[in-house]
Amino acid sequence: MTTVERPRRGTWRDLRRGLALLEVSPRRTSLAVVAATITLVSALTLAGVSAWLVLRAFEMPPVLDLTVAVVAVRALGISRGVFRYLDRLATHDVALRGTVAARTTLYQRLAGGDPRVALGVSRGRMLARTGEDIDTIADTVVRAVIPVAVAVILSATATFVLWLIAPAAAIVLAIALIVAGVFAPVCAAWATRIREEEADAHRADHRDAVLMVLDHAAELRVSGQLEQSLDRADHAVRSSNAASDRAAIGSATATAVTPLAVGASVIGSIIIGVQLYASGDIALTSLGILVLLPLAAFEAVSTLPDAATHTVRAKSAAARVMELIDRPIANHHSKATARAMATKS
Numbered sequence: 001m002t003t004v005e006r007p008r009r010g011t012w013r014d015l016r017r018g019l020a021l022l023e024v025s026p027r028r029t030s031l032a033v034v035a036a037t038i039t040l041v042s043a044l045t046l047a048g049v050s051a052w053l054v055l056r057a058f059e060m061p062p063v064l065d066l067t068v069a070v071v072a073v074r075a076l077g078i079s080r081g082v083f084r085y086l087d088r089l090a091t092h093d094v095a096l097r098g099t100v101a102a103r104t105t106l107y108q109r110l111a112g113g114d115p116r117v118a119l120g121v122s123r124g125r126m127l128a129r130t131g132e133d134i135d136t137i138a139d140t141v142v143r144a145v146i147p148v149a150v151a152v153i154l155s156a157t158a159t160f161v162l163w164l165i166a167p168a169a170a171i172v173l174a175i176a177l178i179v180a181g182v183f184a185p186v187c188a189a190w191a192t193r194i195r196e197e198e199a200d201a202h203r204a205d206h207r208d209a210v211l212m213v214l215d216h217a218a219e220l221r222v223s224g225q226l227e228q229s230l231d232r233a234d235h236a237v238r239s240s241n242a243a244s245d246r247a248a249i250g251s252a253t254a255t256a257v258t259p260l261a262v263g264a265s266v267i268g269s270i271i272i273g274v275q276l277y278a279s280g281d282i283a284l285t286s287l288g289i290l291v292l293l294p295l296a297a298f299e300a301v302s303t304l305p306d307a308a309t310h311t312v313r314a315k316s317a318a319a320r321v322m323e324l325i326d327r328p329i330a331n332h333h334s335k336a337t338a339r340a341m342a343t344k345s
Contacts, residue, residue: 010315018137018318019145021105022098029141032090036150039083040300044158046076047296051288059284091142099138102321106130109325129324133317140314144307151181151300158297162269165286166276172268173294176261181301184257185308191250192312198243206236254305258298265294 053069107130155177163170209232213220220226273290276282282290 010312010317010319012315014318014322015137015140015311015315017322018102018314019140021102021321022138022141023101023105024094024098024141028090028094028097029146032087032094032146033149033153035083035087035090036146037153039080039087040150040154040296041157042076042080042083043299044154044161044293044296046073046080047292048161048289049073049076051292052285055285055288091146095138095142098141099134102134102138103130106134106321106325126324129321133321136310136314136317137321140310143310144314147300147303147307151304154300155181155297158293162290162293165282166269166272166290169269169272169290172272173265173297176265176268176294177297177301180258180261180298181304184254184261185304187250187257188254188305189308189312191247191254192309194243194250195247196313196316198239206233206240209233209236258302258305262295262298265298266291269294 049069049072053066053073056069057066155174159170159174159177162173209229213226213229213233217226220229269290273282273287277284277287
């Protein structure tokens with residue numbers, strides 16, 4: 001059985017060093033987080049006010065009693081679109097500035113190091129490191145850092161609002177948000193890691209085995225190693241398919257967790273709200289808020305599986321970039337040490 005050579009797995013240290021290359025401004029990042037948070041808070045408030053307005057109108061009060069709620073619904077609908085636009089401007093401004101800073105630092109490190117290091121890397125790999133990998137690291141701010149911060153803030157806000165109406169429903173919502181915000185991203189990250197490391201490594205081994213058979217079939221047949229090479233290719237295909245199947249299980253689980261958590265939260269809120277309404281502890285409008293608020297609360301959490309998937313890819317990209325950056329530095333230090341030893345001798 002052939003041992004599959006896997007690429008070095010990226011670590012959190014690699015990702016932190018990669019993000020440091022971006023030289024991200026805390027002020028700009030905070031503005032992006034605030035704009036994204038206001039966008040989703042507008043959606044959350046819109047759901048609550050809409051529920052109150054529908055059920056209050058059902059009671060047929062004087063029209064003037066509904067005026068403020070009607071204006072609030074219109075204002076929240078407009079503000080959501082406006083702040084969504086501002087959110088996109090702020091987040092992409094942070095990402096693009098970070099991309100420029102990271103590429104500048106990378107070019108300076110390569111230019112100041114041993115030229116043979118840069119020349120020893122193929123043009124395709126060099127283009128991938130300075131192009132796709134840097135873009136992947138820069139996208140981490142937009143696709144992982146900011147979504148996680150917004151999800152934490154929005155989840156805490158929704159749970160607090162629900163706590164003011166029905167503490168039991170708030171506990172159900174908090175548990176559902178934790179499940180959707182932690183378990184689903186973990187499954188998505190696990191699936192991505194298997195897909196990008198194990199499956200890709202087995203596919204590379206299959207390509208090597210197939211090319212070996214195509215290029216040297218006669219020599220392998222004479223030496224009696226043809227069947228062994230064919231078995232190697234077949235084993236690599238089966239291992240790749242098995243890894244892809246395991247990754248599919250993780251992806252399917254991550255996809256299913258959030259809808260199940262939403263359903264459990266809504267059903268729990270309905271059961272608790274109906275009991276409270278029957279006992280006269282809450283009004284009919286509060287019951288509507290209990291039902292609709294959890295639906296809007298999961299909007300931010302639903303992006304976390306994609307954030308986890310991107311984080312796994314960003315760690316791998318950061319590991320490759322850091323390896324390229326560290327080479328000139330290591331060579332420079334080794335040369336300086338050699339010169340120092342020569343001077344002493």
